Amino acid sequence: xxxxxxxxxxxxxxxxxxxxxxxxxxxxxxxxxxxxxxxxxxxxxxxxxxxxxxxxxxxxxxxxxxxxxxxxxxxxxxxxxxxxxxxxxxxxxxxxxxxxxxxxxxxxxxxxxxxxxxxxxxxxxxxxxxxxxxxxxxxxxxxxxxxxxxxxxxxxxxxxxxxxxxxxxxxxxxxxxxxxxxxxxxxxxxxxxxxxxxxxxxxxxxxxxxxxxxxxxxxxxxxxxxxxxxxxxxxxxx
Numbered sequence: 068x069x070x071x072x073x074x075x076x077x078x079x080x081x082x083x084x085x086x087x088x089x090x091x092x093x094x095x096x097x098x099x100x101x102x103x104x105x106x107x108x109x110x111x112x113x114x115x116x117x118x119x120x121x122x123x124x125x126x127x128x129x130x131x132x133x134x135x136x137x138x139x140x141x142x143x144x145x146x147x148x149x150x151x152x153x154x155x156x157x158x159x160x161x162x163x164x165x166x167x168x169x170x171x172x173x174x175x176x177x178x179x180x181x182x183x184x185x186x187x188x189x190x191x192x193x194x195x196x197x198x199x200x201x202x203x204x205x206x207x208x209x210x211x212x213x214x215x216x217x218x219x220x221x222x223x224x225x226x227x228x229x230x231x232x233x234x235x236x237x238x239x240x241x242x243x244x245x246x247x248x249x250x251x252x253x254x255x256x257x258x259x260x261x262x263x264x265x266x267x268x269x270x271x272x273x274x275x276x277x278x279x280x281x282x283x284x285x286x287x288x289x290x291x292x293x294x295x296x297x298x299x300x301x302x303x304x305x
Contacts, residue, residue, distance in 0.1 A: 070110045079120035079161045082111060086121060090130055090141055101131060101139040116296045120161045120244065123251075127243045133251075159242040163295060169236050170288035176221045176229055177268055177284040178277035184223035191219035192269050199262050209258060210240075216265055220272070252295050264290060 070085065086107075089095055101107070101122070108115045122139050125131045131139050180188060199212030214237050221233040239245060264287040271279035 070107075079117050079124060079164075082107075082113060082118060082121035083124045085111070086125060087128075087130060095141045097141050097143045099141050100137075101141065103138065116163045116292075117161070119296070120163060120248075123247050124159075124244050127247055135251075159244050160239050162239075162245040162248045163292060165236060165239050165245070166288055166292045166295065169233075170285055170292075172229070172232060172236075173217065173220070173288065174281045174284045176224050176233065177272060177280040180220045180223035181272045181275050181277040181280040183225070184220075184272060188219060188223035189269070189273050191222070192216055192272065195219055196262065196265055196269060199258075199265065203255060203258055203262065206255065208253070208255075209262070213261075213265075216269075220268075223272075248295055252297060257294050261287070261291070 070089070086095075086101070095101060102110070104115045104118045104122070107118045111118065122131065122133065126133050126139075129142060129144060132142050133139050195212050195216035197212075198215060199209035202209035202212055217233060217237070218230070221230050224230075240249070264283070268280060268283040268287060271283045
């Protein structure tokens, strides 16, 4: 197979481009199954999560179909109106890269909130978690409460650049690749776990313990990353 090794620091879009070129040249025929994530990762010299992002980008663009429990298959593009070849993979930040960036930035915003946050900020965090619990109890995905919680933390830092940065992270969730990752890997069960992670962050901030707040946020982001890197376990939304 004429696959070229990629440098480990390259992003998912380089992987998607190489796979797209191979499909275009007929190396993977219409209806054929793409090699498994682990095999592609080994041949490309990259991580499995990066391959996953690339495959989902290709799915969003209409090049492949992900069949949970079976594999990833090449679609026939000849009779379909589809996005440009480099559409989603060319413009969107990688979801897992965003999570890693959030870990760095929001670990520090949590520590700063523990040092300098006011009572009103902690109250806002508590309201956000209460909203998350109520939405989850009603069977609704608690994105609104999640967003409110993380914004309450950064608002406690009293720095507009940090606030706009965190807001930018949240806007990125609306991108097609991130949205598809959410569809595959977020469940009400995973949200219940995530709410508990938020409570630990709140406890550390309310206790004015910057080190514990930073660690709790890092732990939350690490587990968030793990959830998106887990085995495929849900059927694709119709």
